[in-house]
């Protein structure tokens with residue numbers, strides 16, 4: 001639509017003008033640039049999928065636009081697209097969809113305007129791919145719950161002020177009963193543990209979160225008591241569409257860098273783009289990125305028209321993350337020795353791309369989700 005084209009144009013211009021000049025430095029210092037942060041607030045990138053009445057950009061029914069914005073940010077710096085993508089898709093949006101009016105009033109405005117950063121705290125040392133294995137406990141005490149345990153690998157974790165924390169509140173047959181709480185990180189007993197030193201998306205904050213007798217009021221339960229596993233799966237279904245969009249942007253960046261280099265670099269008396277070995281890499285890269293884009297928009301579209309989109313999002317995330325990894329691999333190869341050097345963006349793209357095959361569900365988990373859907377529902 002015209003609006004979607006406009007969002008692409010505005011976000012591309014913004015990302016090129018403000019994020020690109022500091023992307024390399026952010027990667028090297030492992031810090032998000034505070035000036036970019038402020039500008040992103042003004043541009044409403046922290047509330048893309050939240051209604052205007054809560055201070056967001058009002059694109060809650062246009063996930064394709066949300067994907068396009070995420071894609072354009074990811075084309076320049078994956079650390080930023082994961083920061084805003086996670087904040088919006090697996091923290092702010094679930095509060096908008098599953099939260100009570102009171103929870104929206106208390107938490108959503110600050111998230112949508114970027115005054116507070118959000119994170120989704122699911123993963124633990126013993127609960128990675130096995131999301132149902134959460135050990136962090138929430139024990140009822142009067143009209144409060146007391147949280148004890150720790151989370152790891154939480155994107156935005158160390159700098160977030162609003163968390164969705166997946167806890168165990170009991171046992172249901174063979175399974176643990178899980179419940180999600182909205183936690184304000186200023187609550188006594190909460191602290192940030194280790195900040196991870198990662199291979200890629202280095203400026204994005206990934207941290208351990210520690211809960212020692214953290215008291216959370218009952219009214220901060222997201223959804224209902226015991227609904228936490230199902231809600232987590234639904235939250236991840238949506239988040240994966242945005243992860244896919246981020247990979248489309250990164251794959252596109254690899255493609256553009258490769259085309260530029262192949263049109264400039266001369267070896268054996270001609271531009272290397274004239275060699276078939278390079279041409280085929282570029283052709284495959286372009287085809288894979290475009291396929292990823294279409295799968296991503298399809299999953300977003302299914303979400304917007306109210307269809308079941310879990311397996312479509314998993315397909316998009318699987319294909320887009322593997323395509324961007326392959327694109328980054330080929331982009332470095334096309335750049336030869338220069339591709340290994342920090343002076344060239346493709347070196348960063350290569351490190352950033354690997355992350356996407358792992359977070360918000362590994363490629364193996366996406367295949368499980370897709371196969372499960374097909375086998376249970378018959379395709």
Ligand code: CAA
Pocket residue numbers: 086090120122123128129130131132153154155156229230233234236237310359360361362365368369372
């Ligand atoms: N929506 C609604 N319900 C769902 C669902 C979905 N998407 N997926 C499963 N369920 C339901 C099932 O229907 C089933 O219900 P019944 O018991 O009534 O039949 C129940 O939940 C259990 O489902 P499964 O048997 O499929 O559950 P499982 O334990 O075998 O595993 C899994 C499911 C897909 C492997 C899940 O554990 C999973 O997604 N794992 C990956 C977790 C993940 O992505 N982690 C990364 C977190 S992101 C992060 O950490 C970084 C960050 O900061 C954002």
